[in-house]
Amino acid sequence: MPQNPIPSRRGLLFGTAAVSAGALLTACTSNEPKETETTEKTETTGDQAPIAGDKPGKAVTIGFAGPQADHGWLNAINDNARSRAKKYDDVTLEITEGSNDTAAQIGQVQTLINKKVDVLVILPADGKALTQIGLQAMREGIPVINLDRVFASPQAYRCWIGGDNYGMGLNAGRYIGERLKDKADAKVIELAGVDSLELTKQRTQGFDDALKNYPNIKKVARQAADFTVESGQAKMAQLLQAQSRFDALWNHDDDQGVGALRAIAQAGRKDFLMVGGAGAKSAMDAIKADDSVLKATVLYPPTMAASAIDIARAVAQRKGIGGMSELEIPASITLYSAVVTKANVDQYLPTGFS
Incomplete structure (x- = not known):
């Protein structure tokens, strides 16, 4: 990426x-x-x-x-x-x-x-x-x-x-922040991309900066994947096991988001909202259908x-x-x-x- x-x-x-x-x-x-x-x-x-x-x-x-x-x-x-x-x-x-x-x-x-x-x-x-x-x-x-x-x-x-990688994270954070601004003790997690890439650091930084404006929201977990369906599914499964409750997920990439959604469906979880990144057609179709946790994606x-x-x-x-x-x-x-x-x-x- x-x-x-x-x-x-x-x-x-x-x-x-x-x-x-x-x-x-x-x-x-x-x-x-x-x-x-x-x-x-x-x-x-x-x-x-x-x-x-x-x-x-x-x-x-x-x-x-x-x-x-x-x-x-x-x-x-x-x-x-x-x-x-x-x-x-x-x-x-x-x-x-x-x-x-x-x-x-x-x-x-x-x-x-x-x-x-x-x-x-x-x-x-x-x-x-x-x-x-x-x-x-x-x-x-x-x-x-x-x-x-x-x-x-x-x-x-x-x-x-x-x-704008920083802007991706910033706008994802703002969207989630506005959705959760009235919820006390809100928790969010992050499924990042490849940590060795500067773009991943920028997306995370933008997200973290946006959340600073919402003191009621805390990021409780972060896991890096590899921009693939397989990595998205595996890393998301780990996050779901480790976090029994959270309110929102920021996923950096819609390709790995396909795998993340599979893991979420397999776990039977529907208790949070998900924001993706990049703008894949599969993500937009899911957003339009409104039948999953995926509610938005931030374009790249x-x-x-x-x-x-x-x-x-x-x-x-x-x-x-x-x-x-x-x-x-x-x-x-x-x-x-x-x-x-x-x-x-x-x-x-x-x-x-x-």
Whole structure:
């Protein structure tokens, strides 16, 4: 799963996570005339945000390199990039197979540099390890759009766009806090992601900071899983055994949440509410059905990959962002971590990933 810059480097906050940066780029990135706009929706590619605006520009070749799609969210990242690129007659997308091996991914990016693509979009398997290849591309005059997992140096990219891990935890905590604010001696537990990842630390920190505003709520347990169904089920079973009573669960990831829900069902527990994270379609379906403990999920939208394609095209064609006075693309764009509940799930379902 992704890592984003520390909170002090959050750039431009979008008002909603479901609509990608394409909505903000409406005045500068489209080759679809307004009278032929479409609002056709799909489950995984964020196509609910219509592309509208200017005429086709110069032909642009975008190189896209990401890690291996071994997780639902990462697979949705690739789908979003491909889908958005197809919207543009003036964009050719060169996409790599993806690898979690940093040396292999560096080699893939080097190949794209050798092909002299106009702009690169890179979601690094390891931001620090791939910083040098980002610096090389920038030195050779190829702008880099750094997607989500941040490079170690801002000189390695022209624009960073990604999710808000701290904001995920913060908004999960606020939602739970508001639901439990009138309950005396409320208890919550946390099913985190991979503790070695900075993103996990940020999600936990945001959650803990939110709970500071609710003195009646105490976090009584935390268990780290591995972003898989199997780990979610095993770690959740341990939490349920150890905690006979609690009022809410914050689960960092909807993929491991599938396993967590299995463990909860097997234990016959219905005495608490659960908040997930990322925005999987399975989670949104469960929220809409309202037949389980899962009542909300906090988005970490894979539509950011579609937005990265929009931004890459605009940078290559030397365009700015519609609706902003500046002539240049911002240096940093942080997406908002919206909370999806039964009240608004229909709005966000088209962005849910499998």
